[in-house]
Amino acid sequence: MKMSLIINILSIAFMGQLMAVSPSFSQETYRLKAAITGLSSSSVVIRYSRQGMLINDTIRVHQNQFTHALAMTDGAIATLVLNPTTQLPFWLESPLISITGTLGTTPILQSRGTPENDWLDLYRKTIERPYTLRKQGKSSAEVDAIVLQQDQATRQFIAQHPTTRTAAYLLYWQAVYDTTIFDQIELLLAKLSPQVKASYWAQKTLTRINNVQNRPRVGKKLPAFSLPDATGKTISLTSFAGKYILLDFWGTWCVPCIQGIPELKAIHEKYGSRLAIVSIALERPSDRQKWLKAIDKYDMNWTQTAQFTSAREGVNELYNIHEYPTFLLADPEGILVAKIKYGEVESQLEQLLK
Known part of the structure; x- marks a missing residue:
């Protein structure tokens, strides 16, 4: 309603x-x-x-x-x-x-x-x-x-x-x-x-x-975007040529997102050579340090980016993200393969990446 x-x-x-x-x-x-x-x-x-x-x-x-x-x-x-x-x-x-x-x-x-x-x-x-x-x-x-x-x-x-x-x-x-x-x-x-x-x-x-x-649909190429990572380096979908890409839309304020980090760590260890994980955090402008501390605290040693905007701006609006966490899997050509539900990431990836 x-x-x-x-x-x-x-x-x-x-x-x-x-x-x-x-x-x-x-x-x-x-x-x-x-x-x-x-x-x-x-x-x-x-x-x-x-x-x-x-x-x-x-x-x-x-x-x-x-x-x-x-x-x-x-x-x-x-x-x-x-x-x-x-x-x-x-x-x-x-x-x-x-x-x-x-x-x-x-x-x-x-x-x-x-x-x-x-x-x-x-x-x-x-x-x-x-x-x-x-x-x-x-x-x-x-x-x-x-x-x-x-x-x-x-x-x-x-x-x-x-x-x-x-x-x-x-x-x-x-x-x-x-x-x-x-x-x-x-x-x-x-x-x-x-x-x-x-x-x-x-x-x-x-x-x-x-x-x-033009929002992402399975079988359609994902819209291009670029964001600085936690070190200041600009990353985009083309930064991971030859790999599948798992986009993880999350936030330090999102309890299910935090609870799902161990699963992402296991996935990163298992599929690191074939799969690039790109976490895109949505944070308040004042919470940059909170975001960086969370990356360190939870040992999130894959690509980390963030938007310090409202959720109706930037990549989140471009990708029509309204639920957190949201996971999107793209193939090496940038084509959306699947939208994956929270709690089913590892099991679905096992089937999709066989």
Whole structure:
């Protein structure tokens, strides 16, 4: 079931190929001022992406209020995270951004005072909030049906406001949560105004469509990528000519990934002459040392690379990776041979590499 914009947007812990057009970052600092009745937490989080890296700023709250200075972000958007189920995206398009609201069973939050924030607030008021209320007390099947109705209403909103960046932003999240409606998304994308079509979120939507349509499939050549390894050397699929390649998508934060390391060590010892293991870790920008220490601690003496980005950037988005760990086996020509389930790596490799 897909989640609504406030409920879970950008809350996936580590979630795209890097945008072909890099955002231009101004030196201007935006000041956020918030007053939210019922905000009893001692701190809140502002979550955003900058140059592909997911960043969380923790802010102290005093008497239901807080202020925060913020530089430009990817896509000119950040998200206020009050708790796991209450989040508010807002646009950075004014030196002073004001957020007000009231917490409760159904929180009401507003970021207003600029054109795009007003559009985002209109969407929350006319679509997101009413549909959220309709879901309360309903069964899972009933909620699923309401979510589909909300998505249809969201796409109507996008079609009605093609000159707004908010339309492109909403369209991107439609593309994230439902890969079965890309025909509708492409039509909506084509109807955006030229300026909006060239914006960060519209281009990110296009990248999402292209990545999913070209995602790795058994029998198809894997998309090319290059990443620095733990020593700084750039590696790619062509670095392992003549060998099968096992791509291991993992993270130091992933318990099953850590539990599976002994199996990978056994595989490396058994098939080292025929099989190259390439581990691609997904880590927070601040966790590089944690990653390096894990490599040393668990004696992971095969090729180690990492992305210090959100999971909706870089190789993870290019390969449409949403579960950790994920294992992909490619033949010496770079053709995907198999997607291997966690816990079955050694047994499947024994059959595939006989």
